[in-house]
Amino acid sequence: MTVAQIVSPRLMRIGGGAVNQVAEVLATFGLSRPLVVTDPWMVSSGTIERCLAPLRKAGIAAQVFSDTVPDPTDTVVEAGVAILLSGAFDCLIGFGGGSPMDTAKAMAILAAAPPGTKMRQFKVPAQADAAKLPVICIPTTAGTGSEATRFTVVTDTETEEKMLIAGLGALPLAALVDFELTYTVPPRITADTGIDSLTHALEAYVSKRANPHADSLALSAMRLIGSSLRRAFHHPRDAAAREAMMLGAMQAGLAFSNSSVALVHGMSRPIGAHFHVPHGLSNAMLLPAVTEFSLNAALPRYAEAARAIGVARREDADQLAGAKLLEELRALNQELQVPTPRGYGIAADEWERRLPVMAQQAIASGSPANNPRVPTEEEILALYRRVYG
Numbered sequence: 001m002t003v004a005q006i007v008s009p010r011l012m013r014i015g016g017g018a019v020n021q022v023a024e025v026l027a028t029f030g031l032s033r034p035l036v037v038t039d040p041w042m043v044s045s046g047t048i049e050r051c052l053a054p055l056r057k058a059g060i061a062a063q064v065f066s067d068t069v070p071d072p073t074d075t076v077v078e079a080g081v082a083i084l085l086s087g088a089f090d091c092l093i094g095f096g097g098g099s100p101m102d103t104a105k106a107m108a109i110l111a112a113a114p115p116g117t118k119m120r121q122f123k124v125p126a127q128a129d130a131a132k133l134p135v136i137c138i139p140t141t142a143g144t145g146s147e148a149t150r151f152t153v154v155t156d157t158e159t160e161e162k163m164l165i166a167g168l169g170a171l172p173l174a175a176l177v178d179f180e181l182t183y184t185v186p187p188r189i190t191a192d193t194g195i196d197s198l199t200h201a202l203e204a205y206v207s208k209r210a211n212p213h214a215d216s217l218a219l220s221a222m223r224l225i226g227s228s229l230r231r232a233f234h235h236p237r238d239a240a241a242r243e244a245m246m247l248g249a250m251q252a253g254l255a256f257s258n259s260s261v262a263l264v265h266g267m268s269r270p271i272g273a274h275f276h277v278p279h280g281l282s283n284a285m286l287l288p289a290v291t292e293f294s295l296n297a298a299l300p301r302y303a304e305a306a307r308a309i310g311v312a313r314r315e316d317a318d319q320l321a322g323a324k325l326l327e328e329l330r331a332l333n334q335e336l337q338v339p340t341p342r343g344y345g346i347a348a349d350e351w352e353r354r355l356p357v358m359a360q361q362a363i364a365s366g367s368p369a370n371n372p373r374v375p376t377e378e379e380i381l382a383l384y385r386r387v388y389g
């Protein structure tokens with residue numbers, strides 16, 4: 001008998017205006033002294049007020065740590081921990097995209113460890129189950145699903161490795177999932193984050209660690225994302241598309257958190273770490289080629305994914321549905337203007353020089369081992385060369 005372990009935040013409030021209930025959610029858990037972790041744009045644009053105003057109204061004057069960076073680093077997490085330990089905080093609020101949310105989660109984990117502990121001590125296969133303070137997440141992109149996952153991703157600045165850190169310590173206590181916060185996300189970031197969630201759902205569904213509960217979330221997420229990503233990209237104020245994307249991203253997060261990601265993510269993290277390509281974009285660069293590589297190892301699953309996304313008909317045979325999926329992933333990249341690594345400006349010699357380390361880091365992350373077709377190091381190198389462009 002196979003037993004699946006399922007985890008999710010203790011409380012989620014989902015819907016337009018959910019962020020206005022942040023003080024109420026804190027009060028539910030007897031919390032009142034949050035440190036809000038966000039990024040500089042949230043402060044300069046005034047967006048952070050969407051979180052601070054309802055707190056203030058409830059008499060809570062929250063301190064803000066806004067020095068987070070895209071793709072959080074160990075040094076930023078350490079700076080955040082110093083602030084966390086200098087005050088009498090009783091919780092963290094991660095407000096923003098995956099980067100601020102992951103920073104908040106990593107701060108909670110690192111702060112629980114003895115002084116001098118380094119973030120790399122928690123990277124998989126280590127288990128990061130302890131957290132100093134509970135984390136409440138409020139996503140402002142429809143992408144990572146980090147608000148509902150047991151993961152945080154932190155870059156080791158010494159080795160330039162994007163480390164996957166997993167455990168209950170990274171699982172938020174609560175999440176406020178409010179699609180109205182995503183209206184301001186520009187098309188490029190809508191595309192990158194949207195393809196990130198599509199990849200989460202697809203990889204969770206074809207993963208060797210798939211299970212019936214995660215399957216239902218992944219299929220639902222693919223239906224929502226398949227029908228709304230293009231609309232959200234072309235029409236940023238389309239409420240129905242934004243709402244579907246936000247719900248889809250969260251469900252995709254729950255799906256892969258309770259199954260796993262696979263080869264796309266394994267190969268994508270090194271591209272992000274070495275060349276500073278946004279996470280969703282590096283996923284998108286890989287998705288069609290890696291899906292083609294994996295297709296026949298889990299054809300019925302890929303075919304069902306194509307039907308959920310809405311590009312294959314129920315009566316299509318699996319082989320045809322699989323072919324339609326590949327066609328759709330290529331068409332999506334074209335419509336959402338996803339460049340190749342070469343088109344992104346990465347020099348051919350630099351790409352080639354770093355490939356061996358990137359392939360080793362991809363394998364060490366453990367994600368490729370969950371792929372329906374487990375690649376050799378040579379095959380990973382060949383895939384990197386193939387997508388370069």
Ligand code: NAD
Nearest residue numbers: 041070071097098099140141144146149151152153184185
């Ligand atoms: P991000 O958080 O880095 O944000 C990207 C950009 O979008 C930033 O400039 C930010 O200011 C801007 N932005 C965010 N919300 C906005 C809004 N409402 N309006 C306008 N601009 C807005 O990007 P992301 O893709 O959300 O997160 C990426 C990070 O998440 C990566 O480090 C990735 O590895 C990680 N990740 C984590 C998990 C997990 O489970 N923990 C899963 C997938 C990815």
